Amino acid sequence: MPAAEDDPFQDLLGARTLGQCGTEGVALHAALRHAVVGGKRFRPWLVGLTHDSCAGTRPEAVAAVGAGVELLHTAFVVHDDVIDGDRTRRGRPSVPEGFRVAALGRDVPDERAELYGLAGAVLTGDLALAAAVRAVATAPVPPAVTHRLLDLVDQALAVTAAGELADVRLATHPGHPTLADVLSMEERKTAVYSFALPMQLGAVLADAPDEVVHALGEVGRHLGLAFQLQDDLLGVFGDSASTGKSTVNDLREGKCTALITHARSTAGWLEIEPHWGAVDLDDARAALVRDALERCGSRGFVEDLVTDYVATATDAGAAVGLPAALLSDLAGLCTVPVRGAA
Amino acid sequence: MPAAEDDPFQDLLGARTLGQCGTEGVALHAALRHAVVGGKRFRPWLVGLTHDSCAGTRPEAVAAVGAGVELLHTAFVVHDDVIDGDRTRRGRPSVPEGFRVAALGRDVPDERAELYGLAGAVLTGDLALAAAVRAVATAPVPPAVTHRLLDLVDQALAVTAAGELADVRLATHPGHPTLADVLSMEERKTAVYSFALPMQLGAVLADAPDEVVHALGEVGRHLGLAFQLQDDLLGVFGDSASTGKSTVNDLREGKCTALITHARSTAGWLEIEPHWGAVDLDDARAALVRDALERCGSRGFVEDLVTDYVATATDAGAAVGLPAALLSDLAGLCTVPVRGAA
Missing domain, CATH: 1.10.600.10 (Farnesyl Diphosphate Synthase)
Structure with missing residues (x-):
């Protein structure tokens, strides 16, 4: 796997526009960078590995689609931290926690700071998600390939959202989940977008x-x-x-x-x-x-x-x-x- | 303005995929439909009005982009209801409230039902947002026009997210906002994506x-x-x-x-x-x-x-x-x- 670098993502994070949107724009851009930096870039690597194995010849599109799946992962991670109320991620403050602490630093009362954390993270995830779809949609490939790529992203999004919601239901429901419940939830929440999707996108880029x-x-x-x-x-x-x-x-x-x-x-x-x-x-x-x-x-x-x-x-x-x-x-x-x- | 119809959105709401994703997939699709139905379709109307005024000749692309801005609005509304904790919208239960009430109906305790409501609505908004970007990205226009459209969407997203976060900051901050704060927030939170964006997209579709x-x-x-x-x-x-x-x-x-x-x-x-x-x-x-x-x-x-x-x-x-x-x-x-x- 390549070393983690965030430079390929610079253009995708809306630095220029967010920088012109006042204090909140700057804070959202910093949160996006924070969330994207430090990932293992495992999903983009899977896109490239599969593309190359299928004798693909579109390295530029692989880079664009790889950035897209990484941003999709970022969006899921940030919104997952909102849903679970997690305060740390990869050993660092989670995105909602970063916004919450910033509000506390401005003497905002606890409950209000929690709300600011939630809002900041919902919006950061939204920006990552929109950038992800755009990255895939504008990869340099013929229109028919674009549609195949986007269909796969749509399907993975639907499955993942359903899996994430199933996770919350299992955790919040009275009674214990069965092994089948847990395996089905894990497959939908993580396996599809983290493994199946990058590999399928890589294959489509190779015209498989x-x-x-x-x-x-x-x-x-x-x-x-x-x-x-x-x-x-x-x-x-x-x-x-x-x-x-x-x-x-x-x-x-x-x-x-x-x-x-x-x-x-x-x-x-x-x-x-x-x-x-x-x-x-x-x-x-x-x-x-x-x-x-x-x-x-x-x-x-x-x-x-x-x-x-x-x-x-x-x-x-x-x-x-x-x-x-x-x-x-x-x-x-x-x-x-x-x-x-x- | 045309009468509100949700049929043009059917294909965009992932009915087929979500329907195959178990109880949660069905619930997410129902929530998406609930959120999209009943809007005034004001933003798609603005796209068409501007396109026609600029002597545009792309009615199919107008329909696709119009659906995109309406779904973008849906995503913002649903996530806004999450952030504000609003229980009603347009005189009906909001999306988070719908999921919360469904959980209460399954004897989930209050606090847990609240969490299920939040999760369901974050994910519903995510699906609407991804569908919105896809609708704009795949409108039948030449690639150069696609890029102009997507740049406008990106800018509007950044401005709106910053405006939404500014709204939360103004509401949560000790002290009273100034008139300039309020006007700047309103411009960024609503005016840009509801007025500027649809009109600009309509003009771009007319090659203005x-x-x-x-x-x-x-x-x-x-x-x-x-x-x-x-x-x-x-x-x-x-x-x-x-x-x-x-x-x-x-x-x-x-x-x-x-x-x-x-x-x-x-x-x-x-x-x-x-x-x-x-x-x-x-x-x-x-x-x-x-x-x-x-x-x-x-x-x-x-x-x-x-x-x-x-x-x-x-x-x-x-x-x-x-x-x-x-x-x-x-x-x-x-x-x-x-x-x-x-």
Whole structure:
């Protein structure tokens, strides 16, 4: 993956116009930059990887569409932080938090500052979303290709919005979600726009036939789910030193992952329940939970799911003749080793 | 203006895709329809009026771009209701309120239902915004025209977002805004995307030269301000029977209009202040406030502002040779008679 750079996005962030829109315009532009900087540029990389694997010859369009999917991701992340009320993102203040703190600095009362944070982040996400659609719509390709690209973006937007809303419903609903609920939500909320969409856009830019684009949708959904499940495992069993990710936070926050949903269906849940979502969960109690998650078979179950999803993805790709090197690169994304033996 | 119809928007609302996205997809599509139906289609009408006045010959592109500006308006309205926490819009439940009530119907606790309402409305606005940009980007015009259209949309988005955030800042800030603050905010929040943008898009679709498009920006900003100020007057001095708009609500809610901001700078404010923003304000007390707003000169001041802005708009249009009939039609929008003599 290339190093993170934000220069390709400069033109897309409306610096010139926002700079002429007073204090708020300047604040919105700074928030957009803050939100775009520091991402791993994973989605643009997927666009390019797939385009190149399909023998595409449109590097300029790849850059434009890659910027579009990254901005789409930015918009989702910023609006997700509004919806979840998250105060941090990638170890830095989230966009709503940035606006909230700025208002507090102007002696705005707490509740009003919260509202200013919400407004600033809704609007920042809106600007990122509009820039994303524009970037895809104006990529230098023939009109028929533009329409194929935009249809894919539209579909991904609809699926992602429905998945995001399903996530809120599962979290707010009385009663516990089933494993099927959780997997379906994860697929729609993240896998489609983060994996299926960039790969399909890359293939369309390479003028790949419909059946290849369709197969890449399957590949992306399964890979995205595998990646998400692997991420859930890393959030509990990972090596913090190499992932930079706490292995206590998910448990302390009571994050409702597939791992937890499976455990809830086993006798081991009686051991786990007192600790899951405990705000004072410490390392020693987290270790007890990890041990219980292994003994009740939930860790193994989710590891097997990852393996199955990767295999399904690889088979779907091979069936339409996708290059073995591409499928191997993609599968590699989902096999980050976790700590200790299963 | 044409009768309100939502059929031209059917294809743009992602019915097919959203319908395949489970309960949440169906709910999001219903919310989009709810938000789009019932608008006056004022902005698409302005696109067509300006296009025709500039001797344009692209009716299909006018329809596409008109749908785009209406969807842009939908997105702003829905996100504005999120930011302001408004429970009603055009006399019906707002989009966040619709999602909130649906969650309450599923026995979700109050606070959680509020969150579901916020999430549903953020996502509905996102879908409207993406559809808006796509509609403009794919209007059947040559690429150079597409770029002119999208530049205008980008600029209007930036200005509107900054204006919306300025509105929140003025409302949340300690201390009272100045008249200049209020007018600048109104111009950016509403006048640009509701008046300047549709007129400029219509002119670009007619291949009008840059100086005409630029002048229409001036015309639109001034007309939009005049329209907003007229609307403020109607909200206090209007004839409810003909406008369908209460003449008590704005006063009861303590809406910080230019009318009120002016009154605050006069000796008459001592009479008005005890009633302004009083939740129990009745018709008799509202009549006292109206009387005071006339005696302190605020009504006359705002009426003069309307006249001035309309004159400035008309002059700017005439200077670049815009047809007198167009300017007269536009000026007519801002001269709805208010009740009684000034």
